[in-house]
Amino acid sequence: MVAMERRDPEQDERLRSEIWEALYDFFMAEHERNLEAVAELGVSPGDLKALMRLAPGRGEPMRALADMWRCDASTVTWIVDRLQKQGYVERRPHPTDRRVKVVALSAEGEELRERMLRRLYRPPAVLSELSPGELAALHRVAARLAPPADQ
Template structure:
């Protein structure tokens, strides 16, 4: 077995990461274009994808999850509420707190967005089965461990 060259290994990892990152950015642009006709901005998309159907989230929790300040959450929630995609509701145990929940229309839109997001890119259809299997194995190992 040939000796491994750490510099060559690092270059290979960097090349792989650059290719994957560029691929994902291109696919993200494809997703944004495909949902633009639905009246969903990139910020709306990010928010909608992170809300959990059937569960209300306090505005403060959304700010933490979305990694933004409370005024940004208010602005995004106002936009989504005007579109009928979310509802503000009173918190179950603290009437001073408002929670945000997907409306029925929001749940439907979120399901459509997930369907588009998880639709395999055309580039995968060009890979032969053996390469798809290898990519599947590698991707499974790259999943974050919680």
């Protein structure tokens, strides 16, 4: 017979809070490292968000970008104007609605996005300090925490 584990809801909540605080602080520190890494490529935080949300080979209407980036249309226009001036995005006609313009990554923008991803996905040095067992455990937990593919 398997012994049942006793659970203390308050202790569980404290533990979840401590874990989340540590993870959040870690991610914020890594976010700063990432901003510095892409700044070396001449990419601002706003550019980073835009370039990460534009999928290669697909155009997005300006209104959809405003919704996706959670900002107003004038901010999207400003960001797209800057990225277009740098040669990273192009405005194209919508395939079925001539009143709508879509924004798509240019070939240069796709190449920059790929370089950014290589920098952003470079593992932080602290992971090299973990043992193989710790890495395996972290990998299992991280896989369970990953958002569903449709998000």
